[in-house]
Amino acid sequence: MTENTYSVSGMACGHCAGFVTEELERIPGVATVAVDVENGMVTVTSDSDLDIADVRAAVEEAGYELTTTPSP
Structure with a gap:
């Protein structure tokens, strides 16, 4: 498993939070979203x-902006 914030x-x-979680969970391989x-x-485990x-596309679809790249 990989975790990125x-x-x-x-x-x-x-x-x-619900909108962002819903969109991120649609990405294949995503296990959990916090x-x-x-x-x-947002911490994503995949x-x-x-x-x-x-x-980025999932966050934007939810109506928000991804402002940094992942950090482990």
Whole structure:
């Protein structure tokens, strides 16, 4: 399993976290998504490394902006 943490801007509440989680869980291989709205961080656990373009697209589909690349 691989775990990466991303910075996401624009999230303000639990509903925001739900939208981001829902979109990220659609990416093949994603096992879990943990959103920290207060700090604007999203931790994704997956079967293998994810393509950053897929992560960015999922976050944008939810209506937010991926502001950093992953950090292990």
